[in-house]
Amino acid sequence: MSFSLAASAADAVVRAAAEGDATHNPVLPETPDLIWGAVCFLVLLIFFWRAVLPRVKKLLDERGEAIEGNIEKADVAQREAEAVLAQYTAQLADARVEAGTIREQARHDGQRILAELKDQANTEAARIAANAQAQIEAERQAAVVSLRSEVGTLAIDLASGVIGESLTDDRRSAAIVDRFLADLEASENAAGSTAPASGAVSS
Amino acid sequence: MLIRFIAVLAIILIFWLGTRKMKVVPGRFQSLVEMGLDLVRVSIAEDLLGKKDGRRFLPILTTMFFMVLFMNLTGIIPLLNIAGTSVIGVPLVLAVVAYVMFIYAGVRKHPGSFFRNSLFPPGVPWPLYIIVAPIELVSTFVLRPITLTLRLLMNMIVGHLLLVLFFSATSFFLLLGNGFSLFAVGTLAFGFAFTLFEILVAVLQAYVFTLLTTVYIQLALADEH
Numbered sequence: 001m002s003f004s005l006a007a008s009a010a011d012a013v014v015r016a017a018a019e020g021d022a023t024h025n026p027v028l029p030e031t032p033d034l035i036w037g038a039v040c041f042l043v044l045l046i047f048f049w050r051a052v053l054p055r056v057k058k059l060l061d062e063r064g065e066a067i068e069g070n071i072e073k074a075d076v077a078q079r080e081a082e083a084v085l086a087q088y089t090a091q092l093a094d095a096r097v098e099a100g101t102i103r104e105q106a107r108h109d110g111q112r113i114l115a116e117l118k119d120q121a122n123t124e125a126a127r128i129a130a131n132a133q134a135q136i137e138a139e140r141q142a143a144v145v146s147l148r149s150e151v152g153t154l155a156i157d158l159a160s161g162v163i164g165e166s167l168t169d170d171r172r173s174a175a176i177v178d179r180f181l182a183d184l185e186a187s188e189n190a191a192g193s194t195a196p197a198s199g200a201v202s203s
Numbered sequence: 204m205l206i207r208f209i210a211v212l213a214i215i216l217i218f219w220l221g222t223r224k225m226k227v228v229p230g231r232f233q234s235l236v237e238m239g240l241d242l243v244r245v246s247i248a249e250d251l252l253g254k255k256d257g258r259r260f261l262p263i264l265t266t267m268f269f270m271v272l273f274m275n276l277t278g279i280i281p282l283l284n285i286a287g288t289s290v291i292g293v294p295l296v297l298a299v300v301a302y303v304m305f306i307y308a309g310v311r312k313h314p315g316s317f318f319r320n321s322l323f324p325p326g327v328p329w330p331l332y333i334i335v336a337p338i339e340l341v342s343t344f345v346l347r348p349i350t351l352t353l354r355l356l357m358n359m360i361v362g363h364l365l366l367v368l369f370f371s372a373t374s375f376f377l378l379l380g381n382g383f384s385l386f387a388v389g390t391l392a393f394g395f396a397f398t399l400f401e402i403l404v405a406v407l408q409a410y411v412f413t414l415l416t417t418v419y420i421q422l423a424l425a426d427e428h
Contacts, residue, residue, distance in 0.1 A: 029292055
């Protein structure tokens with residue numbers, strides 16, 4: 001029952017819809033329809049062609065340029081950064097080389113100074129030693145001279161004491177002492193040169 | 204007819220506003236407009252025709268796409284309720300434009316040899332031309348504009364009829380009262396579903412119409428048929 005009602009209702013609707021179109025075949029065009037459709041198309045065509053698309057094209061070009069410009073800018077910045085980096089690296093290498101040479105120079109200088117100082121010290125030491133020797137020699141000479149006179153006096157005193165007679169006659173006593181000492185030196189020299197011989201003779 | 208003028212005005216208004224002050228970094232509305240234009244420019248024209256030819260035919264293709272799209276969409280906009288393309292005038296005009304365009308493209312590219320290559324494709328053994336030539340003649344020069352027109356027209360008419368059917372049935376059942384209100388709920392739901400479906404069909408048909416026109420132009424431009 002309800003189905004047949006629904007079906008008849010659908011039928012009615014379809015027929016109503018079809019009757020609207022049934023006055024003319026939908027595939028056959030009407031002249032005003034064509035004309036106004038063409039007018040719409042032309043209006044839109046001119047609108048898109050002359051107004052919208054040129055703007056879009058301009059925008060796209062601008063956008064492309066902006067992007068390219070940015071890329072170029074970034075490239076330039078990167079190149080600059082690379083150049084600066086290379087420069088710094090070169091400077092750093094230079095500085096390293098310089099530091100190396102300076103260090104080497106300093107080492108050489110140090111060695112040279114050390115050697116000089118050593119030489120100086122050696123010569124100084126030699127000079128001091130020579131001085132000391134000369135002084136010692138001088139003092140020995142002085143000691144020998146003073147000893148000689150003192151020994152003479154002492155020996156004369158002793159001898160005068162022993163023989164009970166003054167031997168203070170200077171001229172004579174000095175002659176005696178001198179002769180004694182000369183004998184002493186001569187015997188000493190002879191002993192020094194003939195010591196082995198005397199040894200051989202004594203045995 | 205008024206509906207078409209409204210659609211034309213809507214297109215002009217939207218694209219005028221959308222492209223009036225275009226910035227390199229787009230705002231929301233501009234992005235949306237650009238997305239629509241890019242659909243035609245990139246995924247239809249440049250993909251199929253290449254950059255150079257794509258630019259040549261872009262104004263016509265863009266116009267076709269948005270005209271069909273907006274006139275399809277009037278079918279589901281309240282108070283308009285009928286697609287501008289569901290009367291044969293617009294589809295026929297557009298199909299004729301497409302027809303003229305692809306023949307023009309072919310003749311410009313291969314003056315003298317376009318029709319011969321279209322009817323007698325090179326590389327086919329000559330006895331077969333007896334069969335091939337009429338087929339090519341009919342399919343290329345007769346059926347293409349007809350199918351373009353009828354595909355769009357019938358899709359829109361049928362969509363419109365379906366919606367009319369469902370919503371008329373809904374009000375019919377409601378007026379009938381008592382137990383039939385339940386049917387009204389069902390038909391209303393279907394009517395709603397088909398309204399959503401019509402949006403899909405509207406976009407799809409606009410895309411298909413433009414795409415096929417582009418393909419015809421591409422075939423006409425191609426060196427070998």
